[in-house]
Amino acid sequence: MDEAMWAFGRVSGFISLALFTATVLLGILTRSGRPLIALPRFSVTLLHRNFALLASVFLGLHVGSLLLDSYAKLNPIDVLVPFLGSYRPFWQGLGTVALDLVLAIVITGLLRHRIGQRTFKAVHWLSYAMWPIALAHAIGNGTDGTGKWFLILAAASVAAVGGAGAWRLSATFLETSKARQGGMP
Amino acid sequence: MSDTLHIDWTKCDGRGLCTELLPALLARDDWGYPVSRRSRSGNRTDVPIGADSLDAAADAVRLCPRLALSLVGERTSRRA
Amino acid sequence: MTPPDTSLAETLRPQAPAGTFRLFAAGDYAGLQEHLSVFGALDTGSIGPDFIGVLEASGLTGRGGAAFASWRKMAATAESGSAGILPSRPVVIANGAEGEPLSFKDRTLLANSPHLVLDGLLAANRAVAGSQMYLYAAPDSLAGVAGAIAERPDARRIRLVPAPETFVAGEASAVVNAIATGTALPLDKRRRLSEAGLKGRPTLVLNVETLAHIGLIARYGAAWFRSTGSPADPGTRLLTVSGPGPVQVQEVPGNAALGTILHDAGIDARALSAVLVGGYHGRWVRPLDYRISPSGPDGQAVRPGAGVILALPADQCGLAATARILNYLAGESAKQCGPCMFGLPAMAGVLHRIASGEPNPQLPRELDRLSKLVSGRGACHHPDGTVQLVHSALEIFADDVKAHLSGRCMREDGRTA
Numbered sequence: 001m002d003e004a005m006w007a008f009g010r011v012s013g014f015i016s017l018a019l020f021t022a023t024v025l026l027g028i029l030t031r032s033g034r035p036l037i038a039l040p041r042f043s044v045t046l047l048h049r050n051f052a053l054l055a056s057v058f059l060g061l062h063v064g065s066l067l068l069d070s071y072a073k074l075n076p077i078d079v080l081v082p083f084l085g086s087y088r089p090f091w092q093g094l095g096t097v098a099l100d101l102v103l104a105i106v107i108t109g110l111l112r113h114r115i116g117q118r119t120f121k122a123v124h125w126l127s128y129a130m131w132p133i134a135l136a137h138a139i140g141n142g143t144d145g146t147g148k149w150f151l152i153l154a155a156a157s158v159a160a161v162g163g164a165g166a167w168r169l170s171a172t173f174l175e176t177s178k179a180r181q182g183g184m185p
Numbered sequence: 186m187s188d189t190l191h192i193d194w195t196k197c198d199g200r201g202l203c204t205e206l207l208p209a210l211l212a213r214d215d216w217g218y219p220v221s222r223r224s225r226s227g228n229r230t231d232v233p234i235g236a237d238s239l240d241a242a243a244d245a246v247r248l249c250p251r252l253a254l255s256l257v258g259e260r261t262s263r264r265a
Numbered sequence: 266m267t268p269p270d271t272s273l274a275e276t277l278r279p280q281a282p283a284g285t286f287r288l289f290a291a292g293d294y295a296g297l298q299e300h301l302s303v304f305g306a307l308d309t310g311s312i313g314p315d316f317i318g319v320l321e322a323s324g325l326t327g328r329g330g331a332a333f334a335s336w337r338k339m340a341a342t343a344e345s346g347s348a349g350i351l352p353s354r355p356v357v358i359a360n361g362a363e364g365e366p367l368s369f370k371d372r373t374l375l376a377n378s379p380h381l382v383l384d385g386l387l388a389a390n391r392a393v394a395g396s397q398m399y400l401y402a403a404p405d406s407l408a409g410v411a412g413a414i415a416e417r418p419d420a421r422r423i424r425l426v427p428a429p430e431t432f433v434a435g436e437a438s439a440v441v442n443a444i445a446t447g448t449a450l451p452l453d454k455r456r457r458l459s460e461a462g463l464k465g466r467p468t469l470v471l472n473v474e475t476l477a478h479i480g481l482i483a484r485y486g487a488a489w490f491r492s493t494g495s496p497a498d499p500g501t502r503l504l505t506v507s508g509p510g511p512v513q514v515q516e517v518p519g520n521a522a523l524g525t526i527l528h529d530a531g532i533d534a535r536a537l538s539a540v541l542v543g544g545y546h547g548r549w550v551r552p553l554d555y556r557i558s559p560s561g562p563d564g565q566a567v568r569p570g571a572g573v574i575l576a577l578p579a580d581q582c583g584l585a586a587t588a589r590i591l592n593y594l595a596g597e598s599a600k601q602c603g604p605c606m607f608g609l610p611a612m613a614g615v616l617h618r619i620a621s622g623e624p625n626p627q628l629p630r631e632l633d634r635l636s637k638l639v640s641g642r643g644a645c646h647h648p649d650g651t652v653q654l655v656h657s658a659l660e661i662f663a664d665d666v667k668a669h670l671s672g673r674c675m676r677e678d679g680r681t682a
Binding site: 030031033035040041042045046112113116117174175176179180 | 196198199200201202205206215216217244247248250251252
Binding site for chain 3: 191192193194195196197198199214215216217218220224227228229230255257
């Protein structure tokens with residue numbers, strides 16, 4: 001049983017990270033106001049949201065299964081308070097930080113209409129911090145984190161998110177950038 | 186009688202989701218902002234919504250990335 | 266201008282100013298002493314909700330630009346102030362912000378007749394059972410008003426708020442925003458200010474000239490107010506007249522003839538190519554037999570707007586003048602609303618190309634398309650006012666447009682803009 005929990009904890013963590021990577025990419029695409037080939041803008045937005053929620057579910061499974069697993073020796077306090085763990089406290093702490101950030105981002109996302117755009121946006125920006133922290137946690141804490149295939153995947157993810165980030169900061173990021181910079185259409 | 190979709194121009198950033206959800210009611214201008222295809226005496230800030238578009242309009246309100254849209258029922262507002 | 270009507274004057278209180286010289290009757294920079302000796306005392310404490318009926322009978326319309334019936338605004342505010350389970354008492358704001366570069370009437374009024382404005386503010390506050398009063402104007406005007414308030418104990422509760430010198434700072438929701446947050450930018454209006462304005466309270470924003478008229482109507486009544494002007498446009502209004510000569514502020518009767526206004530300002534109407542009426546959000550007209558009135562048929566009446574008259578000498582190019590104004594208006598966009606932020610500079614760019622003589626027949630059509638795109642799409646009426654100005658320019662200067670498109674200008678100073 002324990003063996004299963006341990007394996008499930010590792011797999012769910014990996015899936016969660018992969019989904020969060022896709023979420024960040026979709027989020028940047030949503031911000032650009034562009035459709036995704038045949039997918040309209042509202043579908044991109046919904047996809048971004050649903051990927052985020054699914055990623056959060058797997059994050060919950062990841063944490064939950066490792067809490068129940070005796071080998072991981074995860075203390076309930078470690079779930080929310082970082083850097084107190086017994087095994088690799090720094091790398092595990094990064095995971096805790098990422099979890100806290102995800103909680104903040106998801107809760108403010110769900111309450112967007114209540115709390116207003118300003119608060120939502122301020123917290124949502126933390127996504128850009130959450131993702132690299134979560135990746136660092138996976139590399140530093142994961143059993144396979146320094147494995148060759150994982151590092152290759154991680155490098156590809158960094159390239160994708162980094163590239164999207166650079167695109168985000170470029171002058172032609174918005175679908176309407178050109179028209180808004182002036183000039184007759 | 187009918188409901189209206191109110192556009193808060195101070196929040197709208199012209200991301201285009203509402204125009205996809207309500208293509209019969211909203212077009213996009215040169216800069217991406219929604220343009221009501223119909224107007225009530227020149228007002229294109231409160232877009233009249235027919236019963237058949239009410240669900241799509243509610244989706245637009247929910248999904249607008251800038252929270253710039255709101256549905257205003259004539260029953261609930263505008264006394265004077 | 267109008268000879269005093271003696272038979273009417275006998276039925277009025279002795280102090281009632283006759284004719285159209287009303288708002289400045291107490292003289293230059295009138296202090297409380299001069300104010301009281303000319304207009305008599307006003308017991309604002311005796312004013313109640315029934316005063317709204319007096320205002321309705323007077324036919325007073327707002328003098329800030331929109332020319333909305335003042336009594337309606339007041340009635341809506343008073344109603345919101347008493348409605349609901351937990352009624353909140355209204356706020357009354359005297360709006361003296363005058364962002365129109367061509368308008369000087371409100372600051373002239375505040376400098377010369379501050380007590381009349383204060384009387385009107387106190388009267389309006391009583392009529393709507395208001396709880397707070399503000400006077401919002403440029404810092405230069407506020408110094409004089411503060412002096413006037415110091416002269417009388419009944420006005421001590423009026424709070425003074427400085428207005429920035431931007432074009433949109435006087436828009437009603439920008440006024441409320443400026444008082445609430447210090448930022449004079451227009452707000453989205455899902456609900457009317459008369460329902461929920463400053464801190465959610467029912468809010469009445471009235472132009473200072475409107476309030477000065479209210480100060481007089483509270484004394485002399487509706488019939489006196491209507492004794493000048495026309496039945497549809499009673500009373501007097503202040504105009505800022507500029508052109509070849511020095512800038513003047515005139516008090517004219519309602520429905521005044523444009524020709525008379527120009528004549529009184531010493532401007533020869535025959536030496537003009539056009540007249541801009543209403544300010545930068547107004548309309549160009551040929552100096553014909555127009556009447557200055559908020560209502561009336563299009564070809565005969567032109568709306569006073571912010572009370573601005575600008576005479577354009579015949580040797581100046583109206584297109585170049587309009588292009589300069591449009592540049593200014595585009596720069597004065599609050600840059601909150603996309604269609605205005607991007608549409609006005611685009612319009613200004615196209616008009617500038619027409620004004621500078623680019624022989625491209627597509628340009629007027631493009632200007633028209635952009636006008637249609639921006640109108641009715643903003644938190645305030647800045648785009649709509651701008652579109653009105655451009656429309657009138659294309660209509661009035663249609664011959665100039667044709668000439669420009671063929672590469673020449675009909676006016677001597679054209680092509681220099």
